[in-house]
Amino acid sequence: MRKRPSCGGALGNSQPHIVIAGAGAIGCYVGGLLDHAGHHVSFLGRPRILDEVRKAGLRLSDYGRGEVWRAPGRLDLREDAEVLATADIILVCVKSSATAQMGEMIAAHAPDAAIVISLQNGMGHADTLRAQLPDHDIRAGMVPFNVVPLGEGRFHRATSGDIVIPAGAGEVAGMISVEGLRVTQSDAIEAVQWGKFLINLNNAPNALSGLTLQEQLLDRDWRRLMADQMAEALGVLRAHGCAIRSTTPVPAGLVPHILRLPTPLFRRIAARMLTIDPKARTSMAYGLIGGRPTEIDALQGAVIAMGQAKSIPTPLCSAIHAAVKRAEQSGLVPQTPDSFRR
Template structure:
């Protein structure tokens, strides 16, 4: 059942996964008219349990099942004023086709996805629409059926444009800002997202992983390799942490007691937090490894820059997707080859 939005904006969440359910739940709790477009696997849980969203500050809200507007058919897009695309990277082209077939011309589309290039994919299919790239800095953990917990801090950033879309999307507990340098902001988050693979393969929480110097050294070396590739392509990069992007690998390599002091804000993470890739592997779902390490491998190949660590992570995750092992050590990952 839909409610009356305080802004008169009908928001459709295209992709009711962890990020989509959390952001949509926060917007619905604030009084926005929100519809969820998703798969039966998630929507059936929402129909039974309602939608529970919480965060690291202690916020905990449950929306009753009868208050949720849940759809498996893309026809719901016909009434959308704002579409928040939260599908996995590989599903971007498919959701773009659905939006093109059903959404009205005035609908604004915002990509809240991991990786790069999704806004371009959407623009190619939707040339008449206002398309905005976005960056979600925080981690959302599915802790139980229909229960999504935000485990880290940070504000959503979207591309600047006409109107005050950031104000429309900002509600208590969920702040959104606009940037004229959204691609640089996305590259900054992209570099941090390269840790999705090591974390998923480690079997550790993010907090435990960050407190392990061998894991941080692996993260640092992988990031350094990726930075070399991005700089060869003249990619502008804006950090999403207080530490300048070029210094992050140096901070990661510090002894743990010093790292704790220098990177205190990087450790404001719930003990239960793990990356989305870890949850995908645990659930037997395909990951976004091609949009992350796979992207660096392709860009490195274009400039004849070797990417052995990113290639090792890519191969290890692909094997894990096929039922291979996790719970690996940094040394095992450094030497991993396809077929290991």
């Protein structure tokens, strides 16, 4: 398809066209708040979720705030990638395994002036997009919070934090910062991403535990497993010379020590870590419950591969990776922390 020019580009358009490329939990939540704030937003997604939204609209809630509702008739819901043809800003929210396919769609349809921001878990997605989109401004973002899909167009934000994107041309962060959704810029986005990557390694243990995040964090045996897994990953990242900027109030290297503390002391020191919806689970938990593929290869799988490159064993990440793969094939059976010790 021959590309059409953008509507002036995100830097020169007072009302940029924002396309949510991957209308899943994060995409619907972020896009819904942008739409509620008056932005021109289109949602590119699959029928499984878009059909729910077509019937019920979008209901967005936050554990510390009220609810936002966007009526179905007010939303631009698309299944055809041609919607990318007039995009000024593209927020990529697909699962890791779909990044290359989305890159192909953007290459085929989007104008070169469109700014592409990856809001995906894991590392390397921006590099995948750059390889396919050499003429675009590609930025790797970090989303610190998780969003729970509750069905019937309802999406609930269960944890806190601000989205971070790289500094770059224009005031993109300001453009997409709205009430309830703050976006900041960083000149060390890769270090920020590695900090979030370490936290995201708990997606799999939480999914396999069958517990809520709060229940898991208040169980010292699970916290010890989380700590040992993080320490294992930290050793691998440091061997590769990765800069790490913590997304918690304490340095990444101290988090394993805090997790290992007795529960009464942990409660006092890590109060902010417990400021989450009591019913919240990680996105991987909901994926396994729903029988969908997970992002385990982009998380524990990445640590395993990086460890192999430096001849560093990663027994915990390997055991957790294998357990998630079994759950993808045979269904989720709750595990205990001892299940991963050898």
